Amino acid sequence: MTHWIDGPLLGFDTETTGVNPFHDRIVSAALVGRGPGGTQQRTWLIDPGVDIPEGAAAIHGITTEHAREFGAPPAQALAEISAELVAAFRFGVPVVAFNASFDLTIIERELERHSLPTIGERLGAPLAPVLDPLVIDRGVDKYRKGKRKLVDLCSHYGVEESGNLHTADVDVAATLDVLAAQAERHPELRVQSLAELHAWQAASHREWAEHFNEWRRGQGFEGPGAGLEWPLCTVQESQLASA
Numbered sequence: 001m002t003h004w005i006d007g008p009l010l011g012f013d014t015e016t017t018g019v020n021p022f023h024d025r026i027v028s029a030a031l032v033g034r035g036p037g038g039t040q041q042r043t044w045l046i047d048p049g050v051d052i053p054e055g056a057a058a059i060h061g062i063t064t065e066h067a068r069e070f071g072a073p074p075a076q077a078l079a080e081i082s083a084e085l086v087a088a089f090r091f092g093v094p095v096v097a098f099n100a101s102f103d104l105t106i107i108e109r110e111l112e113r114h115s116l117p118t119i120g121e122r123l124g125a126p127l128a129p130v131l132d133p134l135v136i137d138r139g140v141d142k143y144r145k146g147k148r149k150l151v152d153l154c155s156h157y158g159v160e161e162s163g164n165l166h167t168a169d170v171d172v173a174a175t176l177d178v179l180a181a182q183a184e185r186h187p188e189l190r191v192q193s194l195a196e197l198h199a200w201q202a203a204s205h206r207e208w209a210e211h212f213n214e215w216r217r218g219q220g221f222e223g224p225g226a227g228l229e230w231p232l233c234t235v236q237e238s239q240l241a242s243a
Helices: 054-060 064-070 074-090 100-113 119-123 133-140 150-156 168-185 194-218
Strands: 009-016 026-035 038-045
Touching: 009 054, 009 074, 009 100, 009 168, 026 054, 026 074, 026 100, 026 168, 038 064, 038 074, 038 168, 074 100, 074 119, 100 119, 133 150, 133 168, 133 194, 150 168
Parallel strands: none
Antiparallel strands: 009 026, 026 038
16 A cells, blocks of 8 residues: 655755745755655755855855856746746645745745745645654654754654755755654554645644743743744744754
């Protein structure tokens, strides 16, 4: 019997100028299709049109000078990336992204910035189905202590990563591997439909965010905290950066 984990799946990740999906820009992106027919990969290097802060460049290795010399114009790259994502959603292929609310929100805002139709506008419907290993991990193992960055989930689920995380294509491959390990360790995930999983993740994320924000208030932190919506968030909500 086959399940959704057998594919097709479309992994997605971005590297950016910063951690705010409403103001920062995409500097690289990767899409990795995985399924019965094998694996296909496409990557983009983008000139974001703004300086890439040194802190961001130190993480993903892309400097302003490199992006300006070798990067594609953002409107061109964004149109190509969004076309692939729209096609996946239209055919019911789940888009897999670690901390999806960051990557999907930033590409929607980038499309708006460059006067291109958003993915939601082209679909005329919510972005679904989405599979987010971070949200899934929080849902199936709520009380596990420790960090839940992608590198941490690789360790927890026994996924061997190359050591080059924070490169978009490497992050996508690791994310897909973590998802496969989650489906193996928690077989109840495999038997749910994609629609059921999508709705469960949205509810799980909201529950986590409400508890997280309550904890923040108890610690005296100011600001709105984590956004309640998933897999997209609104401009009024702060976001945790993609790991």
